[in-house]
Amino acid sequence: MIKLTNSKHANLSRPADTVIVLDFETTGLSPTQGDRAIEIGAVMLKDGKVIDRFQQLMNPGFRVSGFIESYTGISNAMLASAPSCEEVMAQFADFIGDYNLVAHNASFDQRFLDAELRRVGSHYIGQFACSMLIARRLYQAAPNHKLGSLVSYKNIEHDGVFHRALADSEMTASLWLAMLEDLDRDYQLSSPNFGLLQSIAKQSKANINQYLQRQK
DNA sequence: TGCCAGGCCCTCTTTAGGGCCTT
Secondary structure: OOOOOOHHHHHOOOOOOOEEEEEEEEOOOOHHHOOOEEEEEEEEEEOOEEEEEEEEEOEOOOOOOHHHHHHHOOOHHHHHOOOEHHHHHHHHHHHHOOOEEEEOOHHHHHHHHHHHHHHOOOOOOOOEEEHHHHHHHHOOOOOOOOHHHHHHHOOOOOOOOOOOHHHHHHHHHHHHHHHHHHHHHHHOOOOOOHHHHHHHOOOOHHHHHHHHHHOO
């Protein structure tokens, strides 16, 4: 078991710009079709820095496909000794508390988070923001808006590991911070925060510059 | 064997279709 954190942050103040950046590895694309989570990774960002981490494999109760083994590098042998999804998700619910949440293509991770927490009778109250939708607004010149492509586009340092939960959540967190820095630099927004980035995703591509100018 | 979901967004649109993203 690799648990990189505990509940030591439980008593910290919870400003709106402290967020949990998370990523699931799963057996497939849809929890409504029987797919389950096999790994969760997350980092806690506070004041532009990672202050806590969570990573855990979890046993979905059935063998994963060869495609998933190849895609993620997570083998059935690795999952055989992992704790159950229910055990891990109960711990993860404690980690995310009531913080706001960020993920790349958040609709995907939100579906699995909802499904897995529902199984353990838990829930969260934070709001979700999607780094992919925001990047589509801010980085319209990027070749595409896959996480790996955006990491290259923004020259974000990484260790070469992709499609593992903690590594992807670390890269998503770096992308999130890059977007905050770019807003500060390009639009002189001194305190870009979760709410602003969440609202950026809802603007049209054509009007995003005008919208940001109005936020000064 | 081949395909499977779902939300967002664009356009050759809105009584629709298809690409992008996630595993």
